[in-house]
Amino acid sequence: MAFxxxxxxxxxxxxSIDEQHKHFVSVLNRMLEALSQKKGKEExxxxxxxxxxxxxxxxxxxEGLMEKAGYPDIAEHRIFHDAFLSKVNxxxxxxxxxxxxxxxxxxxFLTFWLNEHLSTIDQKYVPSMKRAGIS
Known part of the structure; x- marks a missing residue:
């Protein structure tokens, strides 16, 4: 069941990014399913x-696509990625x-990342990538 x-x-x-984001959603759904079945600790x-x-x-x-597109705020975006990695650790x-x-x-955390990062932060680089012909 997809939550x-x-x-x-x-x-x-x-x-490529959207497919990877869809995988992220599936991982979050797996965690939500486990919690609903009281198996969160195992999952x-x-x-x-x-x-x-x-x-x-x-x-x-x-980040490779951002570099290719010449996205001017890549350093700021990397800070979010570093924070994600820190949280995983x-x-x-x-x-x-x-x-x-x-x-x-x-x-x-995953729900917040989905709602803040994917739907807001990541949208900021889209115009640069589109101008660079990345799709």
């Missing part, structure tokens, strides 16, 4: 690992400490 359905508000119109390890893998390939793709530490509230914290 969050892909919506065009998250879309950039850049196929959180997978989600943290997947967040780390996602960040590696997605941020590399996104924090989650991993808390997981290793058996933090009982971690599954809820991860879910809240």
């Amino acid at each position: 969050i359905v892909w919506d065009e508000v998250y879309a950039t119109g850049i196929s 959180v390890s997978y989600v943290i690992d997947e967040m780390s893998r996602y960040a590696e390939y997605h941020f590399h793709t996104e 924090d989650f991993l530490y808390k997981y290793n400490q058996n933090d009982e509230t971690l599954s809820a914290e991860v879910t809240i």
Whole structure:
């Protein structure tokens, strides 16, 4: 069951980025499903690992396209990416400490990232990429 359905508000119109964002939504849905079944603690390890893998390939793709497009605010955007990676490391530490509230914290963070980063922050680079012919 999908708790969050892909919506065009998250879309950039850049196929590689949108596909990666859809994967992010599926990871969040997996976490939400686990929580609804009271299995959040069991699933959180997978989600943290997947967040780390996602960040590696997605941020590399996104920043590479920003560079190619000459996006002027790439340094500012990288700060958001660095904060995401820092949060993933924090989650991993808390997981290793058996933090009982971690599954809820991860879910809240991913939901916030979806609603703030994908639908707002990422939209800022779209015009630069479109002007550069990236789609």
